Amino acid sequence: MSMKSASKGRDFPDILAGCVMIFLGALGLWAGRDLSFGTPAMMGPGFLPRSLCVIIALIGAVVLIKALTKPHEALDAINPKPLIILVVGIAGFAFAAESLGFVVATIWLLVVGSLADPESRWREIFISTAVLTTLGALLFIYGLGVQMPIWPL
């Protein structure tokens, strides 16, 4: 990114917002490409989704174009590390829950998830994981009756 673009003034959050909306609008249009549109009196399943996706993409375009002339606004500092770690933790839980059971899934989620905060200490992670896994199993599986095996099948 050159200095010139910064001095000219661009609203980066809005640029991001515009791009996201154009992308999602296009994605929606593509996902619903086979749906019949119908007529106003007999709306097909694609009538509203397609109209709305066009509106989303148009709004995205307006936001994007306006953002290029707006006074400069920087994006907030982006530190994707916590998000990535959380995603890995949750993905493991999603994968393990049905087959490997509550204990394995939860320990994975909590140990990996705790690493998202750089201030976490291993001792604390072990203690809190042990406590939360036990309490969680009692509360959710025995108490509330959530249909999840506790141990690997």
Place this chain on the structure above:
Amino acid sequence: MAFLDVLMLGFSEALTPTNLMFCFIGALLGTLIGVLPGIGPTATVAILLPVTFFLPPLGALIMLAGIFYGAQYGGSTTAILVNLPGEASAVVTAIDGYQMARKGRAGAALAIAALGSFFAGTVSTIALAVAGPTLSSFALSFGPAEYVALCIFGLLAATILAHGSVVKAIGMVCLGLVLGMVGIDVNSGSARMTFGSTDLYDGIEFVVIAVGLFGIAEIATNLESKEVRGVLQSKIGRLWPTREEFKESWGAVLRGTGVGTILGVLPGGGATLSAFSAYSVEKRMSKTPEKFGHGAIAGVAGPEAANNAGAQSSFIPLLTLGIPSNSIMAMMLGAMTIHGITPGPSVIQNQPGLFWGLVASMWIGNAMLLVINLPLIGLWVKLLQIPYRIMYPAILLFCCVGVYSVSNRGFDVALVILFGVLGYVLRKAKCEPGPLLLGFVLGPLLETNLRRAMLLSQGDWLVFFERPISAGLLALTALMLLTLILPTIRKNRKAAFEASED
């Protein structure tokens, strides 16, 4: 008198031991998360939503409502004592409340905040009890065209009154509407936007979107930067306000209650908007406006009464029309849907026990909050010292197990990741996720009624302008959008929100 009969019914429902317990849990949890920075009522309600599936319907609603108004009390405690608003609506309270604390009058500020909130809660509960039956009997005559107009009015008004850019918010509403249409279309039976996945045939679960956008995204943003901690003013001081302080604040409480009750009903309104408006009203009405910002007790009393009144009166449109006015109300709607209740005008008639029980529980909850908050302040202050790194793994676990339990499958948990990432990106793009959630819950209602109305009119769009109520609502919507183009109003709106962001 019929009014007394239904109130009796409400209290008999709310005073059963189980419901009292849920009311207490809700109020306690609300206070707790109101005190703790880093987790707000929206995220909490989202996370607890799946758990409510296991509770009786009324108990679930009582608890969720308790979290919402309880958070308004808790948020003010930290705002006053450590200048750290635990909750967005307490931001204004911090301005004068913290200054009072520095002068050793923290006790008085806390007491006035709690008493003002209690008074406001009582008044807005009565408003709900009075307005409910009137509005809902009016809404019972609504046909499809009226519902379409009401949805459009609700959705667009919410974007105008909400924070930030209106255009982006409208985009978010549309995105929510589209997300609400994923799955099998009830009319034609064709699968819409499922990307070939049979897991999506039943549509996206509300809980998945709510937990992803508000739960996971919030944790990710909180962990990005170092935790901010306030400095505790050691002395809380005498709790009971002086005669002078009472005299200065009772007017403010009355005005705040009025402002909050009215603004809470509006789409997009609610606690935060009410608190900011009440603060500016007090500043303008005051004979000594220069004292504001330096510990004026009216600057604590007004907004505190207003945010509580607003929190409670925002239940009015949800319970009477079935239209949620903000994201928490959208989640209440989600909770009702989980239990097979369709919010709307028929609730009062078909399930009077539910409606009046909820109303009565709000008043009981407010009374409980008074007890939870004032004598136990020392305990809440201690809780502030819990670091976020100890807290968030528990929140994470609640999110994941909760989402899993909705239909007992890992697929939903995986879907949460998608919405967590989306929520994170939207935060960076300064897009509010609230309107998206509103669009999502209203999507099916809007589409069904739009199709029905157009079928009845044989494709004539004019039907929306021929029926008086729908024409009126649409005219009002157009008027609101037009005023945004007027430069003076645009400037005022911007100024109002900029002040609120400081």
